[in-house]
Each structure stands twice: as structure tokens, then as C-alpha cells.
Amino acid sequence: MTIQNALPTGSIIDDYEITGVLGVGGFGITYKGYDSSLDREVAIKEYLPSSIAVRRPFDQTVSASCDSNQKHYEFGLQKFLDEARVLAKFHVPNIVGVNRFLERNGTAYLIMDYEDGEVLFQHIKRRQILTEKMLLDIFLPVLEGLKAIHMKSYLHRDIKPSNIYLAKNQVPKLIDFGAARVAWNERSRTMTQMLTPGYAPFEQYQSHGKQGPWTDLYALGATIYLVVTGKKPLESTERVAALQDGQEDPMPLASDIAFSQYHSEFLQTIDWMLKVRPVDRPQTALQVIQRFEKVKLQIESAPRMVKEASKMAQRVCQQKRVPSPRRYRIDKEQILMNSTVALLVVAGFMVLVRMVS
């Protein structure tokens, strides 16, 4: 299948050979590639915002689709590169590793470590049921990744099940950083269409909405909501509209839907992350991490508690069977007394026999 605008297999960019297409998004194309200098596989992301740019036919060059898009194209390209520079500085286990970025063909390329695995979206489609422990093993590392980027005053802004990558080595990673998109928004309305409904909180729809770590936490909350309830989170604009009309929030709470499968503290944290007003949400990833760690501890200590309880029960049973030391002493005394009485009776009997004879 040929993908519109994608570089064909075998194309060469510097040391890299394109070996396939991994994904096509509104802002670019991600390829699988081969790094001939280091003899390893890579993932290559090419800046190609399909709504304003095209690839020239019979050529690798990418350019704005018309003069009026030129400014936006260049602005976005600059932001893509800025973001690449930032990402290349992060060496955090839960953020995809960016090794290099290149400017070629009128556009730019991000060279990343190729991770063998699948995005969370595919994972949940395949596995369907994920235990609370499995979820915490995925989302706690993702929160660590978020904490790291927030600490450097960056936001991801596009957290969703298809931007969390579950590498086969079990390390969950955040992919697809979208700062370029947001920067774009500052200049044009095009960005609004790029939001992911259901995951983007209301402040991302507003031209002057105050975005911060709580913005990513809403999107992550929506992601976990999908996994635990099996329901796609409602678009935040719908929720806001209902609330403004004096109606109830039309999105049911995770605590109400999934209470039979998960700890209430876990579900309440998800509902907290999904509060409509930013001030009502957790303000830092650390706040969520602390709540989730507590749940993890409860899960881990639950089997331990069961073991302890069964040990105690065993001990109680054994105590019932084995006489206590005090009881044992009494028995010994009784035996002694009984034998003394028996001896006296025998002796008395013998004396009597003598007297009779």
C-alpha cells in the first residue's frame, strides 16, 4: 500500500535507509529505518503537516502547499526542530530516546531509538483485561516520564493511548511530543482540529486557556479511564456545555463504573485527574504518583496479609492439638499421683496378704 506523501522504501537520508512506514499523523510520517553507520534499526519522524504541506512528485523535497501556508509551514518546522533539541536532551527511561535531528529535503527528521513493541491502544485491544497491578506497572513509569518533562517546564500535550509505547522490554515510553502543534496554535486555528477529542481538556480548546502539568494529567486520566471502564471519555467541550447549562456532568465517574474491579483510591484518583476545572485536578504528576504508590502498596500487601493470616490460623490450630506446657505439667503431676496411689494400694494389698497368711 502506498501512503500519500510518504518516502518510498529504500529512500536514503544521510546514514539512514527507510525500510517502512510506522505511522502517519497530521504532523508527520514516522518511518522504520536502518542506520548503516551503527548497524541498527531506528525510528525516523519526518515533519510533514499534511494540511499545509506536500512532497514534490518524483522528489524527496517537502514544501508548503501554497504561498499562504508558507509562514505556518516554516513556523511549525522551527518548532519541530526546537522540540527535537529538547527531546534530545532528555535521557529518561520513560521518554523515547531521540539521538539526532537533521534538516534535509526542505523539512526535518527526528532520529529515535527503534523500540520493538506496540502502542497502548493496540495492547488493550489485544489483551482487553488488565489487572490493577498491570495498569500501575504501565502508568507509574509514564507518570515518571511526565514528571521529568514537567520539571523542565515542558508539556506533552497529546497524551492518549496511541502515544504511550509499550516496548517489549516492558518499559513504557511516552512518544510523539507535540509542542510544535501548540506553538502552531498561537498563530492559527488549524491546531484546534489536531486536538484529540476525549483526551484534550477544555483549556486546550481555549485560545487563552492556561495550560500546565494538569493539562497532561487530564489526558492521562482520560487514557486510564478508557482502560478501566472500556468507555471512551467524553469530549471536554460536551462536559463543559452540560455543566454551563446547569445539567449534571454527562461523563460517568470511573468510581461508579469500575468499583467492582479496582481499589476505590485508584478510581478516585482517575476521577480527580478528569475534573473539568484545572484547579480541581492534581497539579503535579507527583501527587498522582503518590496516590498510585499507595494503591500499589495495598495490592502488594494484600497477598502478604493473606499469607500472614493463614500462618496465624495454622498456629492457632496447632495450639489446639498440642497441649500447652502448663497442661502438660499438670498431666505429669497427675500421672505421678496416680502411680503413687497404685503403689500404695499394691503395698497395702501385700501387707494384708502377709497378715492373713
Ligand SMILES: Nc1ncnc2c1ncn2[C@@H]1O[C@H](COP(=O)(O)OP(=O)(O)O)[C@@H](O)[C@H]1O
Ligand atoms: N521510537 C519508536 N519505535 C518504534 N515505533 C515507533 C516509535 N515512535 C513511533 N513509533 C510508531 O509510529 C507510530 C506513529 O508515531 P507518533 O510519534 O505517535 O506519530 P503520529 O501519531 O504523529 O503519527 C506510533 O503509533 C508507533 O507505532
Ligand SMILES: [Mg+2]
Ligand atoms: Mg501519535
